[in-house]
Amino acid sequence: MSHFGRSGPPDISDTYSLLILNITFRTTADDLFPLFDKYGKVVDIFIPKDRRTGDSRGFAFVRYKYADEAQKAVDRLDGRVVDGREITVQFAKYGPNAERIHKGRIVESAPRSGHRSRSRSPRRRHRDDHYRDRDYRRSRSRSHDRYERDRYRGKDRDSRRRSRSRSASPDYSKGRGRGRYDDDRRSVSRSISASPARRSPSPRKSTSPRKSPPRGESPDRRSRDGRSPSRRSVSTRGRLADSRSPSPQNSDVDE
């Protein structure tokens, strides 16, 4: 009966957004509604879900009608155990349109922030960019390392800084010593290395790693392609390009 987020944001002009973190992946808006509604008038509740699976991401947004109620809910629900997990309730820092929020309320601040606006460094989160098939969620799952590192941050901090300086010193010198020379040499090395590496991962199956092409893409051509990637796109075109310079290309590709 609760259609939160299904019709989009109903009214966020005078509403306070609260961010609920640390909630279980099975907690839904309906479960939070009675909990938050008890402390105030909840205008809308929205829980970001994954586009692939549609599961909740682990946090929800609760919009209150009044700030006092929202504050109360934060103070009362913050740290409350929901579904066996302690949830974190706090005022949202950013809005749906990536707008700044002050105390939970969206601050409608025009681009004309002043004369020092360009000096600002807006945080550009390419969250959707990784929506393709990247597990951004799992990637950050490794929180243990972070915590451990955080502990040593006090003492290691100096060490880290020095390490960086030291590392940069020799590196810089080396790079400058034979910058392009090394680069050039490496380039060739990489090329050769890449060649045998292709058939390496397929010791058992000598057939093409990918599904067999329905039309037979001429494996022969592929071999040559890797050897002399000088011009291959022109060859595909065929006539038009051929007409222009059939001599050098043909000769090169043929042998």
Place this chain on the structure above:
DNA sequence: GTTGAGCGTT
């Protein structure tokens, strides 16, 4: 079927 820092939708 799993996971755990973060800031949002038809």
